[in-house]
Amino acid sequence: xxxxxxxxxxxxxxxLRVAPQPRDLNNNGHIFGGWVLSQMDIAGGIMAARxxxxxxxxxxxxxxxxxxxxxxxxxxxxxxxxxxxxxxxxSLRIDVVAERNRGEDHVPVTSGLLTFVALDGNHRPRQIPxxxxxxxxx
Ligand SMILES: CC(C)(COP(=O)(O)OP(=O)(O)OC[C@H]1O[C@@H](n2cnc3c(N)ncnc32)[C@H](O)[C@@H]1OP(=O)(O)O)[C@@H](O)C(=O)NCCC(=O)NCCS
Numbered sequence: 001x002x003x004x005x006x007x008x009x010x011x012x013x014x015x016l017r018v019a020p021q022p023r024d025l026n027n028n029g030h031i032f033g034g035w036v037l038s039q040m041d042i043a044g045g046i047m048a049a050r051x052x053x054x055x056x057x058x059x060x061x062x063x064x065x066x067x068x069x070x071x072x073x074x075x076x077x078x079x080x081x082x083x084x085x086x087x088x089x090x091s092l093r094i095d096v097v098a099e100r101n102r103g104e105d106h107v108p109v110t111s112g113l114l115t116f117v118a119l120d121g122n123h124r125p126r127q128i129p130x131x132x133x134x135x136x137x138x
Contacts, residue, residue, distance in 0.1 A: 001067075001095075001108045009095055010106050014077035015043040020070060031070035036110050037061070039078050040094045047080035048116035051090045051132050056116040057123075059089065064112040074098040076109075082136045083113060088125035090136075091115045 001009070016039060024035045041058055048056040070076060077097045084091040096110040120126040 001111070006097070006106060006108055009079055009108075010077070010097060012079055012081075014097075015046050015080045016076075016078040018076045018078070020072070020074065020076060022072065025072060028069070029072065031072075031074075031076075033066060036066075036070065036076075036096060037064070039076065040096060040110070040112060040114065043078035043080050044092050044094050044114040044116060047082075047092055048090050048118075051082060051085065051128065051136050052116070052118035052126075053129050053132060054126070055119045056090075057119055058114060059117045060115040062113045062115070064110070066110050068098075068107050068109045070096075070098050070109050071100065074100050074107075085128055085133050085137060088127060089115050089117045090128060 018039055020031045024031050026032050045056060079095045080092045082090060083093045092114050094112050094114055098107045098109045118126040118128050
């Protein structure tokens with residue numbers, strides 16, 4: 001991610017802001033990849049539910065990149081942007097940025113493309129509402 005792209009990204013409202021805890025560290029003193037992935041899935045689920053106007057399930061996690069470690073005392077922001085809306089699915093670009101040195105530095109740490117499927121009451125795929133397609137269309 002270029003510095004220009006990072007500066008544009010951090011102007012957006014993150015879906016989540018989280019302070020990782022010491023229990024989330026691995027033996028290198030970095031935050032576990034699984035913890036990061038979990039935050040991305042939670043943030044993506046929140047955004048996907050807005051787009052789908054109801055329940056969704058994660059159907060695919062693609063193109064994950066772990067760019068830099070998250071360190072203790074970082075504040076983690078998770079951004080979700082609509083990349084594609086299909087008939088029943090929505091693909092989101094999820095970017096994770098670590099804020100450190102009391103907000104002096106912003107470091108892109110992870111990004112990925114996650115796809116969610118809108119679900120009906122029987123846990124089967126449901127059409128994404130047309131008004132959401134107009135509102136969120138990438
Ligand atoms: C989500 C689920 C209901 C979809 O059922 P399905 O029979 O695969 O549905 P379909 O084949 O009709 O696909 C539905 C949509 O998902 C998309 N899709 C399915 N598999 C995909 C994949 N691997 N990557 C990207 N998109 C995918 C399809 O393209 C389709 O999108 P569209 O309607 O916008 O064109 C089913 O796969 C499921 O329940 N999976 C488990 C979900 C879950 O528990 N997630 C949590 C993981 S721990």
